[in-house]
Amino acid sequence: xxxxxxxxxxxxxxxxxxxxxxxxxxxxxxxxxxxxxxxxxxxxxxxxxxxxxxxxxxxxxxxxxxxxxxxxxxxxxxxxxxxxxxxxxxxxxxxxxxxxxxxxxxxxxxxxxxxxxxxxxxxxxxxxxxxxxxxxxxxxxxxxxxxxx
Numbered sequence: 001x002x003x004x005x006x007x008x009x010x011x012x013x014x015x016x017x018x019x020x021x022x023x024x025x026x027x028x029x030x031x032x033x034x035x036x037x038x039x040x041x042x043x044x045x046x047x048x049x050x051x052x053x054x055x056x057x058x059x060x061x062x063x064x065x066x067x068x069x070x071x072x073x074x075x076x077x078x079x080x081x082x083x084x085x086x087x088x089x090x091x092x093x094x095x096x097x098x099x100x101x102x103x104x105x106x107x108x109x110x111x112x113x114x115x116x117x118x119x120x121x122x123x124x125x126x127x128x129x130x131x132x133x134x135x136x137x138x139x140x141x142x143x144x145x146x147x148x149x
Contacts, residue, residue: 016090016092016093016096016114017093019089019117020089020090023082023086023089023124024086026082026124026128027079027082027083027086030075030079030128031079033071033075033131034075034076037068037071037072037075038072040068041065041072044061044065044068045065047061048061060145063141064138064141064142067134067135067137067138067141068138070134071131071134071135071138074127074128074131074134075128075131077127078124078125078127078131080124081121081123081127082120082121082124084116084120085120085121085124086117088113088114088116088117089113089114091113092110092114095110095113096110
């Protein structure tokens with residue numbers, strides 16, 4: 001294989017690899033938020049099980065647990081769609097590589113994979129933004145509890 005072909009293959013693969021890097025950083029942030037939500041849920045459940053508090057405080061803890069559970073579900077969906085985005089961009093790189101190596105004219109393969117990558121990324125961002133909204137609602141619930149005391 002001539003050197004110019006290798007350069008073409010690498011050039012065609014650089015942009016998708018940058019997408020993988022960016023989505024990977026996003027997934028790192030999301031997984032940190034997910035871990036915090038899971039830890040918070042465990043802490044709330046521990047407080048509920050060892051609860052010697054009033055029924056109003058128990059209801060408040062249960063509301064917090066519901067918010068935290070909703071956040072964990074949203075973040076899991078976000079991680080799933082972010083991972084799908086990386087999967088589709090990987091398939092796109094493979095199709096570009098096969099096109100260059102085997103001298104195929106299959107541009108129609110890479111484009112749907114890129115479109116699926118972008119759609120998955122947009123869906124992941126939707127769930128990420130929704131998680132931010134839910135986490136703010138949980139904070140407001142916590143603040144209302146403090147103000148009542």
